[in-house]
Amino acid sequence: MDLKKTNAPVNTMTYDRNQIDEPTENIYEAISIISRRAEQINTEIKKELIDKLEEFATYNDSLEEIFENKEQIEVSKFYEKLPKPHALAVQEWLTDKIYFRNTEEDNQ
Structure with a gap:
């Protein structure tokens, strides 16, 4: 991930809830996916910094x-x-750069 080329906001922003939950049609699922990606980004940044x-x-x-x-x-x-990391994850989510799937739907 190239951190210099990201256009994620540095300050806190308010996002449209409808944009966030549009891909999953469930705000809680969308936030869960974004938070998992934020944890991954945080781990990558921390490792790179160390x-x-x-x-x-x-x-x-x-x-x-x-x-x-x-x-x-x-x-x-x-x-x-x-x-x-959460701002980077939200930016990735809004630009459709995060791949996700529902394993419960795959099993049925």
Whole structure:
């Protein structure tokens, strides 16, 4: 996922309920799908952030010396400015980028 190219809002927005529940015709099912996708996005972002921060990590045995690592600070600031995972998930939902299926209907 390319986080720089996303057009999800950074601030809180109000969405039309009818747009959210249109694909499933059930608002609770739609919110459940969006929340699961938000959890996936959050896990991806967290893993990516930890990997990038470890590139710049300096390991010290001494507790007395603490250094500010400018690269780590810049990476952290970039990730703080990103839209939240739920905003990314809602944006994906509204643009039909989330695949979902109802397993109960598949079994019947």
